[in-house]
Amino acid sequence: MSTLRYRDAVRAAMIEEMERDERVFLVGEEVGHYQGAYKVSEGMLERFGPKRVIDAPITESGFTGISIGAAMVGLRPIVEYMTWNFSAVAFDQILNNAAKIRQMSGGQFSVPIVLRAPNASARQVGSQHSHAMEHFYAQVPGLKVLAPATPADAKGMLKSAIRDEDPVLFMESETLYNVKGEVPDDPELLVPMGVANVAREGKDVTIIAWSRLTHVSLEAAAALEKEGISAEVIDLRSIRPLDEEAIVKSVRKTHRAVVAYEGWPFGGVGAEISDRIQRLAFDDLDAPVLRVSTLDYPMPYNAKLEQHVIPSVPRILEAVNQVLYRS
Amino acid sequence: MTTLDTSDELHLKLYRQMFLIRRFEEEAARAYAQGKIGGFLHLYIGQEAIAVGAHAAMRQDDYMLTTYRDHGLALARGMAPRAAMAELFGKVTGCSKGLGGSMHFFDREHNMLGGYGIVGGHIPIGVGTAFASKYRGEDRVSMVFFGEGAVSIGDFHEGMSLASLWRLPVVFVCENNEYAMGTPISRTLSVADVSQKALGYGMARERFAAESVIHVRDRLRAIVDRVRETSEPTLVEIQTYRFRGHSMSDPGKYRTKEELEERKRKDVVLRARVELEEKGQSEALERIEKEVEDEVTDAIRFAEESPEPGPEILAPTTYTGAFAR
Structure with a gap:
């Protein structure tokens, strides 16, 4: 067991899974050189290099679609949005492509992708930056939606999400990033989805x-x-x-x-x-x-x-x- | 540069693919009128030289994907006419098990990565397949097709911008058929030359008319070779024309009969036939056409006789693992 903050637990999950599986990469705005808008990906560029920790310009729809395409042909992308609010401009990619490609192709292609970001209110950031987006996405068959509350669950569930064959939307919170908790060190300890x-x-x-x-x-x-x-x-x-x-x-x-x-x-x-x-x-x-x-x-x-x-x-x-x- | 095959044998093979697409869609239109096919049906008739020429310019392990006007590319890639027709009929033997329909032809075996129903939404997907090739150090090229109506929407620009920024091996092919549904290009774009859109992204561009299938193959092969070699994307505008309406419900009243007749005189399928006839290939043409007729008749019969998918198919095609409720 280690005592980790929520943000460090999310990072630990990504690092362990990227070390375990070459196909996993992280893409998003400011995830690399800036070290993450909320420092979730701090140190990861140095650890994995620019091939696997990829700074994207402000093109949520573009890099979401690219990640979906990459997932269709065998990669396992982790997409970080600066916040879930910004996923709204990628909504078509998530709704019409990530969630539908398996069905539209009669099961020939699946989309093993993780979309993650902080969600909901974050202290006085106003109407456009405070959306609880799980309500929009949980309605869609083809998607999975997770929203862990503790560092241990953040780590264990993100690892489950990265290993899953279907699109998983992972909801973090700016207000939880500093929350501390005991987190298992065992890299094979996963927290399953669908268990309260x-x-x-x-x-x-x-x-x-x-x-x-x-x-x-x-x-x-x-x-x-x-x-x-x-x-x-x-x-x-x-x-x-x-x-x-x-x-x-x-x-x-x-x-x-x-x-x-x-x-x-x-x-x-x-x-x-x-x-x-x-x-x-x-x-x-x-x-x-x-x-x-x-x-x-x-x-x-x-x-x-x-x-x-x-x-x-x-x-x-x-x-x-x-x-x-x-x- | 590889030496290009210009034999009559190849030309006959490409003619066969074009003729198959033409006859497949004519019969699909008939079945649609008989109520055997539902929903939307967007025909590729008139544009066949592009899908067939492009397939001939690509390798079978390259990735290709397109819009909802996807029958032509799927058949060119090698999808069996049976699987294609059965999909239109909504049968479980269809390429997408009857769940996708006309707009969603997928064929993993032949690297046909889909037909997509949201204009422009598939463009980043195509770029993503090129991203994966580069990530793995493979030399595959991706080719993504769209109409000139798609170049105004954001996903086209985001896909172009990122492909150029990340130097991805992808060919963007704009099939400029002059009409975005019922709206001519003069009312959808501020420029007549679609390929200019590449300039702002520092991307190579090409522009030509689909005069013949061999011409399309030659031009695209040179581009694909360069993209494979340099891992730099290219935007290609290919001028073409669709003979039918946007979909089956569109009578095409926005263009004159004279315009349509004029374009039909330049029909790429007919022109290939005339050229091959002039080269003394009448016998081969007749044999090919007979084969294709039989193949299409067989596809219709197969589609009619095939069973429909049952409700048990829905859950396992929605999630890979257990259904998430």
Whole structure:
């Protein structure tokens, strides 16, 4: 075990996989000479050289498409976007090529590619730089979407993603990059996709979260404990594939569920989870499933307003109280 | 420079490929009118010399990919007419198991890396295959086709820019058939010479008309040899004309009957035939045409008799491993 920050865990996964497999390379804006916009790829250019750590100009659609083409004929690209927001200009490549080539070719070609970047809010970066993009991508069959909350999961899941035969979208967070945690050193220790983690056990209510909101939900659970309420926190880690069983198992125990995440309330992953709970655990529910999402506005710059619209401990507590009929 | 084969034998072989594409598509159009083929059907009729000449200029291990007007390139690459026709009929014996349809012909065995339905979206994909060749130290060349209607969209420019910056062995072939669906080039581009788009990227460029299949082969071979040798990309504009509408639903009212008739007089397939006839190859031509007729008839019959794909095909063609839900 080593104590690593989240960013170092992501880097460790890339380095180990690039040392293991010559076909793996990293491409993106500022990943090489600049050492990464968020220093995730620091030192990698020196280690692997410009053939495998490739600085791209500002051409998200271009280098995403090139990586898809390279993946079709046998390479295993890791594409870094400076943030997931910028993937919007590569959306056609991801939606129409990465996700569809296997099907359109009748299974002749697959696209083993990893697209990774920080996602969602990042403290006052405004409406164009704060999108929670997992909601757009998780809808698409052909794609996989991961959003780990801890350094150990970041490393173990990124390694799984790089070894996967299908396109995997890997959601990090600027607000998590400095989070420290214990990370296994074993380069063959992978964290599988589609398996949620019970981040905290409880019996009165289930809070389902992923990425940064796992940490916010754990804070809320600690506050609830002081009031004598035992909250279970499920860290999904993987959005597609979704660990439906873990969610249902927890709700069968607690009979109440709150889904906490960044992203707007209209549709999205939270609505998907609510749907599955009501379909699969209807008889076990003692209250409607509630969602604590980003409020239904573009992200405001003002610090207080930003805190107002993104999900917070008080808003999670409010939702928990509602499903417990305590308010 | 390699010495180019200019024998009648080769010319007959190329004529056969062009005639196969022509007859395949004429029969596909008939089947479409009979309701046996659904969705979109974009015919290549009139442009055959380009796919066939280009294939003759490339190696079979080179990568080629194109737009949704893809039957011609697929057949030129060597896709079996049965697999092509069955795909149009939506049958499981089709090249893409009936999941792709007319616009998505893929054939891994023959390095036909697809037909793509979003204008320009496949251009970076083509560049990516060249990236992979260079990354592995192979000497394959990639060739990506698109129409003049694609040169306004961003992916064309990003693909060109990165190919030039990273010195990738890719030939960009613009099949300028003068019309982006119903809009003439004079209303889509500020310049008449598409190849000028290479200048801003410091890329080599070429421009010629698809006068004959041998001419296309000769010009492209010289370019492909240079690209293979130097690993520098090239933009090639080839002037051509499609005789049919953009797709089956397009009556082509945006051009005059006189214009169309004038172009049909320059039909590359007909011209190849006349030239070969003049060289005393009438017998060979008749034999070839008979073979092709039989092949197309067989392809139609095969497509009609083939089974449709069942729902069990959907999950394993969406993900390689377990379905991610």
